[in-house]
Amino acid sequence: MNEFRLLARRDGWIMANYFLEIKHNPKRLGVYFLYLLWIGALVFNMVARYRNPTEIQAQLGSQIIGAGFTGLAAAFFLYSLYHSTLESSTFFTMGDLHLLFPTPVSPKKVLLYSMVKQSLSHIFLYSFFILALMPLILNITKVNLQHFPFLYLGFISLLLVVAPLNFLVFAIGSKYGLHRRLQQAVLALIAVFTLYLAWSIIASGDLWQGLLQGLNAPWLCYLPVIGWGKVVFMTAVTGYSAWSTIGLVLQFLFLAGCIILSYRTADDYYEDTLKATAQRALRRKQRAGIGKKRGFSPTFSRKNLSIPKMGSGPWAFLWRSKVEYSRSDFHPYLGFWALIFLLAGIAVGIFAAKGAGGLTAVYTTNGIIAYIIFFFSASNATQHELAKPYIFLIPASNLLKIVGSNLADILRMSANILALNIPLGILLKVPLPTIIIMIVFGVSFYILNLGANFLTRIIFRNTLDQKALYPLFLMLQVLLLLLPGAVVGGVLAFLFQNPALVFAGIAVVNIIIIGILLLLSNKLFARLEWT
Amino acid sequence: MLKVEGLTKKYRNIVAVDNISFTLNRGDIAGLLGPNGAGKSTTIKTIVGLLRKNSGSITVGDHPHTSRDAKKKFTYVPEAPELYDMLTVWEHLQFIAYAYDVAGFEDKAERLLERFDLWDKKDKLAKELSKGMKQKVSICCGLLPEPLLYLFDEPMIGLDPKSIRETKLIFKELSAQQKTILVSTHLLDSIENLCGRVLVLKQGKIIVDMAMEEMKRKLGNSESVSLEELFLEVTRDE
Numbered sequence: 167m168n169e170f171r172l173l174a175r176r177d178g179w180i181m182a183n184y185f186l187e188i189k190h191n192p193k194r195l196g197v198y199f200l201y202l203l204w205i206g207a208l209v210f211n212m213v214a215r216y217r218n219p220t221e222i223q224a225q226l227g228s229q230i231i232g233a234g235f236t237g238l239a240a241a242f243f244l245y246s247l248y249h250s251t252l253e254s255s256t257f258f259t260m261g262d263l264h265l266l267f268p269t270p271v272s273p274k275k276v277l278l279y280s281m282v283k284q285s286l287s288h289i290f291l292y293s294f295f296i297l298a299l300m301p302l303i304l305n306i307t308k309v310n311l312q313h314f315p316f317l318y319l320g321f322i323s324l325l326l327v328v329a330p331l332n333f334l335v336f337a338i339g340s341k342y343g344l345h346r347r348l349q350q351a352v353l354a355l356i357a358v359f360t361l362y363l364a365w366s367i368i369a370s371g372d373l374w375q376g377l378l379q380g381l382n383a384p385w386l387c388y389l390p391v392i393g394w395g396k397v398v399f400m401t402a403v404t405g406y407s408a409w410s411t412i413g414l415v416l417q418f419l420f421l422a423g424c425i426i427l428s429y430r431t432a433d434d435y436y437e438d439t440l441k442a443t444a445q446r447a448l449r450r451k452q453r454a455g456i457g458k459k460r461g462f463s464p465t466f467s468r469k470n471l472s473i474p475k476m477g478s479g480p481w482a483f484l485w486r487s488k489v490e491y492s493r494s495d496f497h498p499y500l501g502f503w504a505l506i507f508l509l510a511g512i513a514v515g516i517f518a519a520k521g522a523g524g525l526t527a528v529y530t531t532n533g534i535i536a537y538i539i540f541f542f543s544a545s546n547a548t549q550h551e552l553a554k555p556y557i558f559l560i561p562a563s564n565l566l567k568i569v570g571s572n573l574a575d576i577l578r579m580s581a582n583i584l585a586l587n588i589p590l591g592i593l594l595k596v597p598l599p600t601i602i603i604m605i606v607f608g609v610s611f612y613i614l615n616l617g618a619n620f621l622t623r624i625i626f627r628n629t630l631d632q633k634a635l636y637p638l639f640l641m642l643q644v645l646l647l648l649l650p651g652a653v654v655g656g657v658l659a660f661l662f663q664n665p666a667l668v669f670a671g672i673a674v675v676n677i678i679i680i681g682i683l684l685l686l687s688n689k690l691f692a693r694l695e696w697t
Numbered sequence: 698m699l700k701v702e703g704l705t706k707k708y709r710n711i712v713a714v715d716n717i718s719f720t721l722n723r724g725d726i727a728g729l730l731g732p733n734g735a736g737k738s739t740t741i742k743t744i745v746g747l748l749r750k751n752s753g754s755i756t757v758g759d760h761p762h763t764s765r766d767a768k769k770k771f772t773y774v775p776e777a778p779e780l781y782d783m784l785t786v787w788e789h790l791q792f793i794a795y796a797y798d799v800a801g802f803e804d805k806a807e808r809l810l811e812r813f814d815l816w817d818k819k820d821k822l823a824k825e826l827s828k829g830m831k832q833k834v835s836i837c838c839g840l841l842p843e844p845l846l847y848l849f850d851e852p853m854i855g856l857d858p859k860s861i862r863e864t865k866l867i868f869k870e871l872s873a874q875q876k877t878i879l880v881s882t883h884l885l886d887s888i889e890n891l892c893g894r895v896l897v898l899k900q901g902k903i904i905v906d907m908a909m910e911e912m913k914r915k916l917g918n919s920e921s922v923s924l925e926e927l928f929l930e931v932t933r934d935e
Contacts, residue, residue: 167795176792180783183822187783260779261823265789265838268745269796270768340749434763437749447779 169275177283205297227307228403233381235399239324239392244356250332251339251349254435256442257284257329263443267436278429281333285326285421292322303403313402316410320399323417327391330424337432387413390420479562480570487574499577508585515593524594529665531590532604535583536611540648552620552694564691565684572616576609583608600666607669610676617683618647624693651675698723698770698846698877699744704753706736706743713739715901716753721877721894723845726868728888728924729881731898732932737881738776740898741850744879745773757846769797771846776854776881778835780823786810786834787819790841797842809837812863829855836864847871849880853887861887889924897931905931 167175188194257280258266266276296318303309309317339345366380367373387393387409397413471492476485488498495501510531518527557567583605591601655671658664683690699721706714714736721727729737742748744755746763757767780789787806794802810816813833823831832855839847853861868878868891882888895912897905905912912927 167798172792172795175795176781176784176788179785179788179792180781183783183785183788187822259781261781261784263747264773264775264779264835265781265793266796267747268768268771268773269793270765271796272765434746434749436747440747 169271170279172271173276173279205294209297228400229378229382231303231307231403232396232400233378235320235396236381236386236392237377239395240359243324243328243392244352244359246328246332247335248349248352248356250335251345251352254336254340254438254442255329255332256439256446257281257333258439258443260443260447263436263440273435274429274433277333277432277435278425281330281425281428284329285425288326289322292325293318296321307403309402310405311402313406313410316398316401316406316414317403319414320395320397320401320417323398323414323421324391324395327417327421327424330421330428331391333435334424334428334431336438337428337435340435340438341431391417394420479560480566482560483557483567483571484573487571491574491578498574500581501578503578504581504585507582508589511586511589512593515589518590519593525596525600525665528587528590528594528596528600528604529669531586532608532669535586535608539579539608539612539615558694563688565687568620568684568687568691572613575616576613579612580605580609583612603666603670603673607673607676610673610680613680614647614676617680620683620690621646624690647679648672650679698725698758699879700754700756701740701744702754704740704743704755705751706739706748707751712901714743714898717898717901717903718753719896719903719906721846721879723877724872724875725894726872726878726880726888726892727894727896728892729879729896729898730883730885730928735898736901737898738850741773741848741879741881745771745848770844771848772797772839772842772844773848774835774839774850774852776850778828778831780826780831780834782824783822785820785822786815786826789823789834789838793838793841797844799842802841805841805843806837809840812867813837813860829857829860832856833860836860840867844876846877847879849878849882851882852880853882853884865891885924885928895924895927897928899932 257277262276262280267273300309303317335348336345339348363377363380366383367376370376370379387397394413394416397409398417401407401410471489473485473489473492476482476488491498491501496505514527514531518524557571560567562570587601587604587608590596590604591598651672651674652668654675655668658667658671701720702718704714704717705712717736717740719727729740731737739748743750744757744762746768755762758770760767760770781792784792787810790802790806790809793799794806799805807816810819813836815830815833815837818826818830823834826834832852836849836852839849852864856864865887868880868888871878872891872893880888880892892909894908895905896903907915909924912931
């Protein structure tokens with residue numbers, strides 16, 4: 167059988183099985199309905215919030231969008247390029263590794279097919295990002311909706327290029343033993359770009375002005391991928407010119423070039439993709455709540471550790487957490503993220519101190535952190551432990567096991583929130599009670615999220631359901647756990663006309679809910695199963 | 698059938714397989730044994746082409762091992778079965794049949810599924826199968842193309858007793874058909890009466906490569922000595 171036909175046929179079966187699965191399990195349709203609602207909400211938000219900015223606002227907005235695109239595109243592109251000198255990208259699954267790779271199907275054709283397939287699916291999938299970004303863009307500047315396809319294609323072309331380019335860079339590095347040289351070249355590129363931005367800031371004498379000017383410099387538009395993508399993206403904002411089409415054609419020629427060159431270079435790439443494919447499979451398991459997940463820390467891995475015993479029974483969990491964090495971070499409780507929170511606190515403090523809204527900055531920053539915790543703590547310490555049998559086996563009270571297995575994470579998050587709020591408090595001269603409220607709010611919010619994960623595990627026992635019904639999880643979390651605090655906080659703030667009381671109210675209700683959850687821990691724990 | 702000469706495989710600076718050479722002829726069933734981390738899986742994965750060799754040569758039926766001609770001549774059953782989650786058991790076999798151009802695969806596939814008690818599961822998605830069942834599907838996929846050389850990496854792990862017996866029977870049938878099998882395993886008793894030849898790897902090097910009978914003779918043991926005892930004897934640290 168023709169090799170491309172074979173691969174297309176396999177994907178056809180997979181697609182058909184998805185539909186069959188929905189037919190056998192129609193509750194999955196509910197999930198897709200929720201996604202549709204979400205997309206609808208995004209579009210509604212986009213239309214409802216559209217206002218016509220003045221010419222001056224639009225001009226400044228256009229500069230901000232242009233600079234934002236260039237800055238983010240450059241950061242994303244350079245980071246990806248650097249990463250590609252360390253590890254290949256992958257277009258494969260573990261099934262491909264074990265079933266397809268050993269077959270007599272040409273590796274080149276497997277690669278070409280998989281690259282094109284991934285590019286096509288990404289064109290569709292990334293459209294949600296653009297939809298999510300649109301309200302923000304529309305709030306800042308005027309957008310000609312007639313040229314919306316350019317905005318979309320400019321954005322998507324950047325994302326599409328990255329995976330094939332990464333693959334190509336790694337393949338060339340492997341084939342000609344050039345990994346180190348390529349790494350040095352990418353680091354030189356990063357250094358040049360950073361120096362250029364620094365020079366722009368120094369030359370203009372103002373941070374924001376320098377960044378805006380530097381990132382909107384006309385010469386940047388001639389750069390492949392970043393510049394060409396920007397020209398296409400900005401067509402919807404600045405208007406159409408011949409350059410819009412030229413940029414678009416160049417972007418897709420670049421993408422085609424990457425794919426063709428990868429196809430020609432890669433004849434022995436299987437080993438290169440093993441690690442990345444295994445990691446992708448692991449991430450999928452983590453999303454389904456059945457794999458180990460730890461916070462991102464780009465630091466080191468220490469082998470020789472000597473962590474003394476921290477007690478017996480449930481405290482073995484705390485000891486284990488301490489060993490893991492000591493191995494992968496600066497310090498078991500003060501890690502890489504504490505540094506990031508500290509820097510964020512200092513940066514926000516400095517900028518907010520220049521303006522008038524000191525307290526608003528404190529509220530907003532803590533609100534954003536709570537929002538991030540809400541979305542990203544969906545699988546963490548609790549999931550990590552529940553994925554292993556020990557929490558079910560170690561003889562101790564369930565309450566202590568829960569505390570023991572989560573304490574290190576709670577201490578780390580407390581340190582992070584302290585690191586954020588202390589510089590904010592000092593730089594913005596925020597009253598001490600307000601800062602204490604913020605810290606209690608952040609920590610209680612984090613602990614509540616840990617409890618929420620625990621509850622979802624009880625409500626949706628099947629890991630496949632957990633994965634499929636993720637949006638429903640979030641809604642349940644909001645309704646059951648977050649809404650009471652928000653209502654109480656809102657009422658308090660309205661009665662006493664003090665916004666800090668929103669956070670205080672939420673923190674108090676959070677603590678009450680955490681207490682109830684802990685009191686009920688024995689009953690809740692009895693309903694858990696190791697899956 | 699399979700010729701490995703001076704094969705070396707390194708992971709960065711760690712030598713996983715160190716300059717090994719061996720040849721398997723038609724009809725050979727060779728057991729690839731060794732303690733954990735000896736380099737057994739690495740050797741098999743390198744022969745299959747999943748890993749790149751640092752030096753040496755591997756040929757399958759006189760063809761370089763990564764060539765299409767070579768790949769038509771062998772199949773591989775990995776240690777941890779990873780299937781396509783959204784394909785059914787039957788579709789896996791169909792996919793393999795198309796990939797290897799197996800004519801009239803339906804009858805062969807049906808026979809294999811029946812032998813491994815999978816016939817009633819043929820319409821199940823891979824993600825709905827237990828680990829042992831996945832392993833059985835993986836073995837069926839490896840057997841379906843009926844190649845000249847079979848590379849098995851720990852095939853018995855997770856199998857129920859009936860499937861272990863079936864696999865052993867199939868090994869014997871394949872050997873009678875002059876097919877070549879290289880099987881890596883820790884379950885020594887499961888291959889004790891199957892392998893005519895034993896390759897023992899230790900720290901990436903082949904420390905024993907001889908016929909089972911010869912090995913027993915050289916170690917001065919009687920017929921009653923088990924493969925396990927022989928293995929422990931040859932891999933014992935000095």
